[in-house]
Amino acid sequence: MLSSAIIVFREVLEAALIVSILLAATCGLPRRTFWIGAGLLAGLAGACVVALFASSITSAFEGTGQELMNATILLVAVVMLAWHNIWMSHHARELVAHMKNVSARITDGSLPLYFLAVAAGMAVLREGSEVVLFMYSVTASGSSANSMMTGSIIGVISGILVGRLIYSGLLRIPTGRLFQFTGWMILLLASGLAASAAGYLMQADVLPYQAPLWDSGYLLSEKSIFGQLLHILIGYQERPTAIHLTFYVVTLCSILTGMCWVSRRAEHRLHASEV
Amino acid sequence: MKELLIAALFVTSTTVMAAETRFDISIKDHMFSPAEITIPANQRVKLIVSNEDATPEEFEGEDFTLEKVIPGNSKASIMVGPFEPGRYEFVGEFHEDTAKGVLIVK
Numbered sequence: 001m002l003s004s005a006i007i008v009f010r011e012v013l014e015a016a017l018i019v020s021i022l023l024a025a026t027c028g029l030p031r032r033t034f035w036i037g038a039g040l041l042a043g044l045a046g047a048c049v050v051a052l053f054a055s056s057i058t059s060a061f062e063g064t065g066q067e068l069m070n071a072t073i074l075l076v077a078v079v080m081l082a083w084h085n086i087w088m089s090h091h092a093r094e095l096v097a098h099m100k101n102v103s104a105r106i107t108d109g110s111l112p113l114y115f116l117a118v119a120a121g122m123a124v125l126r127e128g129s130e131v132v133l134f135m136y137s138v139t140a141s142g143s144s145a146n147s148m149m150t151g152s153i154i155g156v157i158s159g160i161l162v163g164r165l166i167y168s169g170l171l172r173i174p175t176g177r178l179f180q181f182t183g184w185m186i187l188l189l190a191s192g193l194a195a196s197a198a199g200y201l202m203q204a205d206v207l208p209y210q211a212p213l214w215d216s217g218y219l220l221s222e223k224s225i226f227g228q229l230l231h232i233l234i235g236y237q238e239r240p241t242a243i244h245l246t247f248y249v250v251t252l253c254s255i256l257t258g259m260c261w262v263s264r265r266a267e268h269r270l271h272a273s274e275v
Numbered sequence: 276m277k278e279l280l281i282a283a284l285f286v287t288s289t290t291v292m293a294a295e296t297r298f299d300i301s302i303k304d305h306m307f308s309p310a311e312i313t314i315p316a317n318q319r320v321k322l323i324v325s326n327e328d329a330t331p332e333e334f335e336g337e338d339f340t341l342e343k344v345i346p347g348n349s350k351a352s353i354m355v356g357p358f359e360p361g362r363y364e365f366v367g368e369f370h371e372d373t374a375k376g377v378l379i380v381k
Contacts, residue, residue, distance in 0.1 A: 003371060054331060054346040063352040066343060130333070133344060137330035137369050140347075199340060205354055209319060212340070239340050 004151035005158070007134060010223075011127040012159025014232045015043075018077075018123040018189065020163040022116060024170035025088065025182035028099040032113055039117030040124055047128030054133060067204035073126045074197035080119035081190040082255045085183055087115070089263040092179040099175050131156070185233065187255055192235020194251035195244040202243060212239035297321040297352075302332055302345070305370035313379045317357045325350040333368040341365070356380070 019036065026032040050057065050069070057065045088095075131152075138148040173181050201207040217238040220227045230236035235248055296315065300322055301308050314320045326332050326345040334343045334353060338361075345351040355363075358380040367374025 007368065007371075054344060055349045058344065058346055058349065058351055066351075130344065133331045133346075134333075134369050137332070137347075140330050203341060203343070203354070209354075209357070211357075217338075237340075 001147040001151035001154075004134075004138060004148040005155040008131055008152045008155025009159050010155075010228055011131045011134075012156050013162060013228060015123045015127045016159045016163030017166060017229075017232050019120050020167035021170070021182060021185050021189065022084070022120060024167055025084070025179065025186060026113070026116060027171065027178065028095050029113065032116060035113040035116040036120045039120030042117070043121035043124030044128055046121065046125045047132050050125065050129035051132035051136065054129070061204075064204035064206075067200040068206070070126055071197040071200040071204070071206075073122050074193045074200070077119055077122035078190045078194045078197070078251060080115045080122065081186050081193070082251075082258065083115045084119065085186050085190075085255055086258040086262050088179055088183060089259040090266045092183075093266075095179065096175055183259070187252060187259075188234045189232065190255060191248045191252040192231065192233075195235050195237065195240070195248040198243050198247040199237075202241070207243055210241035210243055212241050213245070215239050297323055300324045300376070302326045302328055302367060302374065304328065305330075305332070305367060305373045307365075307367070307374060307376035310376045311379060312376070313381055314356065314358075316360045316380045319354055320356050322353045322355060323350060324353060331369065332374065335366055335368045337364040337366055339363050339365075342368075 019040065022036060023032070026036070054066075057069055059065065061068055135149070135152050138152060139145055170178065170182065198207060202209055215238060220230070220236070220238065222228065222231050222236065222238045227236065227238070237244055296318060298312050298314060298320065300312065302324065305328060312322075324334055324345055326347060326349060329347040331344055331346045334345055334351070335341065336355075339355065339358070341353065341355065343351055343353055355378065358378070360380050363378040363380060365376050365378065
């Protein structure tokens with residue numbers, strides 16, 4: 001029971017963390033719950049479909065279908081998170097004003113926030129399909145099915161609870177600092193996801209195999225809870241290669257550049273309207 | 276001339292075969308068989324893992340980075356290495372108690 005709880009917890013944790021950080025990062029945005037919720041539901045439905053077609057996906061593209069799908073899901077999530085951060089560096093100030101004072105308006109509040117839906121959906125899709133497959137495996141295996149099923153459910157619930165805790169924790173950050181903080185979190189998270197995508201592309205032989213630069217598994221295993229947390233939050237890998245690092249750094253720099261550029265342009269416009 | 280062509284064909288076909296060394300592993304009753312496979316060092320190697328159980332399994336490297344779900348009653352090809360000589364353990368994550376294996380790289 002405990003082992004199945006841990007397996008499911010590990011899978012759920014990643015999705016739960018991404019979604020709770022997104023929720024905190026969009027605090028005060030009108031209709032964000034709708035968009036993130038819709039993304040979650042679509043992601044869950046998608047996870048079931050992926051699990052159902054697992055065989056055909058695995059054998060697709062000469063046996064690399066699964067890796068290519070995972071890499072695609074991760075990269076789409078990276079693009080959506082990047083877009084979120086760049087969008088927020090333009091709107092954060094209005095949002096803070098709005099949260100402090102109800103009379104302030106968010107000019108683009110009616111904009112479709114579908115990038116939030118896609119980001120949340122992608123987070124659930126990849127890990128969710130593995131949970132569905134595992135749970136199917138458990139129910140079909142007979143004898144110890146009941147206790148393992150209980151374990152899986154405990155895993156799902158505790159994963160969601162940790163997400164909920166993180167969310168409440170983030171909301172304790174003063175409003176003025178909140179978006180700055182969640183912006184940094186999403187920046188590191190997205191870079192880590194890009195590095196993971198690179199790993200799948202290497203596994204599919206799309207990118208050449210490389211020997212790891214180091215192995216820090218004996219210091220901090222990626223499978224320990226703390227290692228797993230760091231893996232999700234900042235992209236910690238125990239055996240990174242030069243390709244992993246390149247993907248990480250390039251993603252980080254691209255998003256940062258986009259954020260700086262947009263916020264500088266927004267400032268210029270503000271000054272221009274004041275004059 | 277003909278013999279030369281045949282000889283050339285032979286040489287190319289054997290080099291093609293040598294370029295892709297494959298090893299078969301099966302999963303039955305949530306156990307790998309063989310659970311110990313000796314593979315050559317410093318070479319990319321193809322593992323054909325056939326899951327003969329009805330339930331899915333996740334092939335996961337313990338001492339190397341690899342994660343692949345293998346659905347029930349199906350085969351997956353997994354490329355590993357090139358590795359330095361040593362022991363590289365792997366597990367079936369969905370049944371970690373029984374599904375354990377090791378690549379012995381020589």
